Structure formats: structure tokens, C-alpha cells
Amino acid sequence: MSTLLHIQASVFGNDGQSSQLAARYISQWQQKNPEGRVIVRDLVGEPVPHLDGERVGAFFTPEEHRSEAQQSVVDYSDSLIDEIRQADEIVLGLPLYNFGVPSQMKAYFDHLARAGVTFAYTENGPVGLLEDKPVRVFATRGGLYRDTGMDHQVPFLNQFLGFIGLTSVDVIYAEGLSMEDHKEQSLADARGQVDALISA
Secondary structure (H helix, E strand, O other): OOEEEEEEOOOOHHHOHHHHHHHHHHHHHHHHOOOOEEEEEEOOOOOOOOOOHHHHHHHHOOHHHOOHHHHHHHHHHHHHHHHHHHOOEEEEEEEOEOOEOOHHHHHHHHHHOOEOOOEEEEOOEEEEOOOOOOEEEEEEOOOOOOOOOOOOHHHHHHHHHHHOOOOOEEEEEEOOOOOOOOHHHHHHHHHHHHHHHHHO
């Protein structure tokens, strides 16, 4: 049975454009995989805590010396990583907020980056330890940023995912959504790309 992990980060929940594009893809995925399982990680509805000194300290404390509170922090991080490991495919709704990923997603990523667990430093540089799998990214923006120096979001995303071992990343863009002369055509183009991606 195939498992799809849906990571949702829109502050507008299911009404967000990134969420709707992801839902379109997932609906068609379910038709192709009627026995498949969809797991939803809603980063807004169930936010991942931002890092602080105590959480970072828990990650760096050897298991035999962790307090109960520290072990709880590590167990929570492990559960997020296990969701990634167990998924056969990842769908990520990615709205652009103030030139970057949502802060909720950054907090989530900070709990995935664990030395010796999801990446390792070697004499040839860092190596991702997660098994690669398809990551479908639906990037929605109010303005036009793709292939410009102002797109700090997707390069960061690719760098981070590759850092932990996920390099098979497809990005579908819907840009200009706050621009009346771009919005409808951009969404139509993105929906067409969703349909083509699931049919590939």
C-alpha cells in the first residue's frame, strides 16, 4: 500500500491556493491508488514548536543522559522524521510569505535536520541519510518571483531537502495571484501542470 504525506503550510488552511493545488493532485493520486493512504501534516493547525535552547540541547544530549523532558523533545522530532521515512511520496503546499517559507515550515524543517539521523558530515561534505522519494511542491505567490534574484524560497527548499537526502523534487508554480491580469491564467496553467504530473 502506497503512502502519501501531505505537508500543508497555508495560514488559510484548505482555502489557501497552495492547499487547493495540493488537494487537486492528491484527489487524482487517490484515484490511481485506491488502496493508498494519505497522511496530513498540518503545520498551521498543529504547529511545530520553534527551536529554543532547551530543544536544541535535547538534540545534542546523549540518549543515556537525557531527562524525561529532553527525551520527549527527541521523540517528537523522531515522529516527524518517521513520517517522512514511511511515505512513498511527499506533497508540499508552499505559499510565499515575505520572500520565504512560512515560519511554521521553517520550524518543521528545524526538527527534521538531525546530525546522524537525517544527515551526516563526512570528509567529502554533508550527506543526506533519508531515502530519496518524489516530492511534489506547489508554490504559490502573490507576485512574480520565479527565476529572479528575489526567489529565495525554492532555492532554500531544494537545498534543505537535498541536505537530508530528498533530491527528486518537482515544483509547480502559480505566481501573480495578487495581480488581476495574471491570477486566473496562472492558476489554470498550474492546474494543467498538476494534471500532467499525476498522469506522467
